[in-house]
């Protein structure tokens with residue numbers, strides 16, 4: 001399981017945004033902090049649940065998520081259930097989520113939960129010789145469901 005560094009402060013989040021050539025808007029800062037707190041890829045809807053209460057509207061949050069994905073700060077993925085999920089690439093855990101590094105995900109078919117795996121746990125280096133891989137998805141049952 002990927003672990004995370006502490007949530008970046010507002011000024012750290014701003015620095016991250018500016019380093020990526022983006023304006024540090026309040027919504028972008030809030031989304032970066034939100035994604036840092038979550039250990040697994042998060043959907044637009046899940047982000048809205050919390051950030052709408054703080055006065056950000058759905059379409060601004062959606063645009064922000066996609067801006068972060070386009071800038072490379074976030075990774076956007078579709079794991080077979082037609083829901084876009086986002087996770088930070090440059091902020092947070094330094095191993096599984098090192099900048100731009102592709103890592104596999106386990107989608108639990110029992111609870112729908114997603115677990116980040118490091119590419120050390122799943123050997124993926126051979127895939128690079130096949131072509132350009134955008135997503136590595138494993139399906140099965142997560143540890144939590146197996147123990148229940």
Ligand SMILES: [Zn+2]
Pocket residue numbers: 108109110111112113141142143144145
């Ligand atoms: Zn599960």
Ligand SMILES: [Zn+2]
Pocket residue numbers: 040041087103104105115116117
């Ligand atoms: Zn992940």
